[in-house]
Amino acid sequence: NAKGPKVDVLLQSNWAAAGLVQDVRRGLGTQPRTLPPKWLYDDAGSRLFDQITRLPEYYPTECERAILRDAAADIAATSHATTVVELGSGTSDKTRLLLDAFSDTGRLERFVPVDVSEETLREAAAALAARYPNTSVEAVVGDFTLHLGHLTRYTPKLIAFLGGTIGNLYVEERGAFLGALADSMDAGDELLLGTDLVKDADRLITAYDDPGGVTEAFVKNSLHVLNRELDADFDVDAFSYVPFWDRRMQRMDLRLRAEMPQHVTIPGADLELDLASGEEIRVEISTKFTQERLHDELGAAGLEIERIWTDPSDSFAVTLARK
Numbered sequence: 546n547a548k549g550p551k552v553d554v555l556l557q558s559n560w561a562a563a564g565l566v567q568d569v570r571r572g573l574g575t576q577p578r579t580l581p582p583k584w585l586y587d588d589a590g591s592r593l594f595d596q597i598t599r600l601p602e603y604y605p606t607e608c609e610r611a612i613l614r615d616a617a618a619d620i621a622a623t624s625h626a627t628t629v630v631e632l633g634s635g636t637s638d639k640t641r642l643l644l645d646a647f648s649d650t651g652r653l654e655r656f657v658p659v660d661v662s663e664e665t666l667r668e669a670a671a672a673l674a675a676r677y678p679n680t681s682v683e684a685v686v687g688d689f690t691l692h693l694g695h696l697t698r699y700t701p702k703l704i705a706f707l708g709g710t711i712g713n714l715y716v717e718e719r720g721a722f723l724g725a726l727a728d729s730m731d732a733g734d735e736l737l738l739g740t741d742l743v744k745d746a747d748r749l750i751t752a753y754d755d756p757g758g759v760t761e762a763f764v765k766n767s768l769h770v771l772n773r774e775l776d777a778d779f780d781v782d783a784f785s786y787v788p789f790w791d792r793r794m795q796r797m798d799l800r801l802r803a804e805m806p807q808h809v810t811i812p813g814a815d816l817e818l819d820l821a822s823g824e825e826i827r828v829e830i831s832t833k834f835t836q837e838r839l840h841d842e843l844g845a846a847g848l849e850i851e852r853i854w855t856d857p858s859d860s861f862a863v864t865l866a867r868k
């Protein structure tokens with residue numbers, strides 16, 4: 546691939562301008578205090594997440610990899626896609642299993658990885674362009690909830706959304722997202738969706754509370770992002786990490802708790818916060834699915850499930866659906 550990867554930047558590289566200010570005002574200025582998880586993935590956050598995927602406690606990555614190892618050849622053989630899109634692509638590490646299978650069919654013309662983290666995306670795109678010399682790598686620095694319109698131009702396509710990232714969205718957001726995703730697809734286009742499954746609470750909590758503190762560092766990095774990008778003065782060490790399983794909502798809920806009263810100024814968002822001792826900020830949710838919920842939510846978006854693969858321990862699912 547002599548030209549190397551093409552990179553379209555749809556998200557301003559200045560995050561303060563790209564929506565962070567609005568998200569911080571809306572999320573931290575009101576109760577319950579929340580922060581959207583996409584701001585976790587600056588360069589440091591992307592590296593920490595990559596480390597999480599290699600923790601023995603964090604089972605989703607290996608379970609999904611095992612499923613893809615099994616299923617990739619089948620998927621590639623039955624798909625008519627000439628473009629593979631990947632949303633929230635990160636390092637595109639597991640996706641190579643899929644791309645290997647697709648490129649073996651000789652039909653893979655194009656790979657379009659989409660991610661908010663520009664540095665991670667550029668590195669991944671360069672490596673992929675070298676690995677698949679007959680495939681055009683057209684990376685997009687973008688937000689998969691905002692920039693789906695960019696994808697209508699590619700068809701027939703398979704859109705991979707792996708890792709369980711859809712679980713970061715609230716149920717209403719998932720409905721809107723899947724609807725917009727379906728709108729970006731032509732009849733016959735496919736979605737390959739990775740979702741974590743409901744399971745024993747202990748196993749879930751262990752996966753989000755590793756003894757080495759990598760997940761804690763990843764979640765706390767959100768405050769470092771605000772300190773750097775918005776000139777805020779969060780005392781990060783004065784927060785403790787509080788992950789718990791919300792059984793009713795069927796999701797992990799990852800929070801930071803102020804262990805002492807804190808007055809925080811966030812000049813870049815023109816915001817001041819008085820946090821009481823014990824007050825919490827929710828930084829991420831990670832929803833876990835049942836097969837029934839997958840049918841309901843994909844069906845509501847007009848996507849028909851063709852097949853669901855799970856790993857031998859039934860921990861994780863990869864679903865192939867068609868519009």
Ligand code: AVJ
Pocket residue numbers: 597605708709710712713753760763829830831
């Ligand atoms: C990348 C969003 C799928 O929800 O499991 C891992 C992120 N957060 N540990 C997840 C995450 C804490 C991860 N996703």
